[in-house]
Amino acid sequence: MLRIPFPEYLKEINSKVKEFLEKKEFKVGEMNHVLINEYKPGQGIMAHTDGPAYSPVVATISTGGGQLLNIRTKENKEIIHSVYLEPGALSVLHGALYSELHEIEENLSDDISRASNFHSLSSPLENGNFLISRQTRISFTFRNVRSTRFLPKALLKTLNFDSVS
Numbered sequence: 529m530l531r532i533p534f535p536e537y538l539k540e541i542n543s544k545v546k547e548f549l550e551k552k553e554f555k556v557g558e559m560n561h562v563l564i565n566e567y568k569p570g571q572g573i574m575a576h577t578d579g580p581a582y583s584p585v586v587a588t589i590s591t592g593g594g595q596l597l598n599i600r601t602k603e604n605k606e607i608i609h610s611v612y613l614e615p616g617a618l619s620v621l622h623g624a625l626y627s628e629l630h631e632i633e634e635n636l637s638d639d640i641s642r643a644s645n646f647h648s649l650s651s652p653l654e655n656g657n658f659l660i661s662r663q664t665r666i667s668f669t670f671r672n673v674r675s676t677r678f679l680p681k682a683l684l685k686t687l688n689f690d691s692v693s
């Protein structure tokens with residue numbers, strides 16, 4: 529992977545993620561890769577694992593709307609855990625959560641009563657029921673890529689990057 533510096537706003541989010549992971553004593557290198565996903569209402573991501581490249585930890589910040597993330601077993605695809613990723617939340621996949629499958633269903637709303645973090649959510653209930661309509665969610669998933677290379681300084685300058693981080 530070729531390295532280009534994160535823009536300032538990502539550096540700021542990344543340092544907060546780093547601070548949290550260090551406090552929780554996750555054994556992970558520098559989060560030097562970020563994937564930004566946008567989900568419109570009705571969109572999701574099929575059940576998958578992030579594979580060995582980013583093991584053992586990925587950390588995701590949610591912004592915009594919320595979405596329910598399911599963890600399914602690889603063995604029989606049964607849902608063993610659901611967590612509502614609300615705006616502002618940091619979610620961390622590690623251990624069994626990393627190695628099993630995760631998915632976001634293609635729904636227009638989420639039933640947050642299914643969420644294991646239901647009692648600690650700050651999202652208000654709509655009309656007193658547990659279905660929360662989706663709004664566009666943008667997620668920032670931070671990962672550690674072990675093998676990276678810097679671009680030559682001259683090229684970074686041409687591309688308008690002043691420093692490498």
Ligand SMILES: O=C(O)CCC(=O)C(=O)O
Pocket residue numbers: 563565573578588613630667669
């Ligand atoms: O957007 C999310 O919260 C999950 C994204 C994800 O699982 C992925 O990009 O591999």
Ligand SMILES: [Fe+2]
Pocket residue numbers: 576577578630
């Ligand atoms: Fe993923």
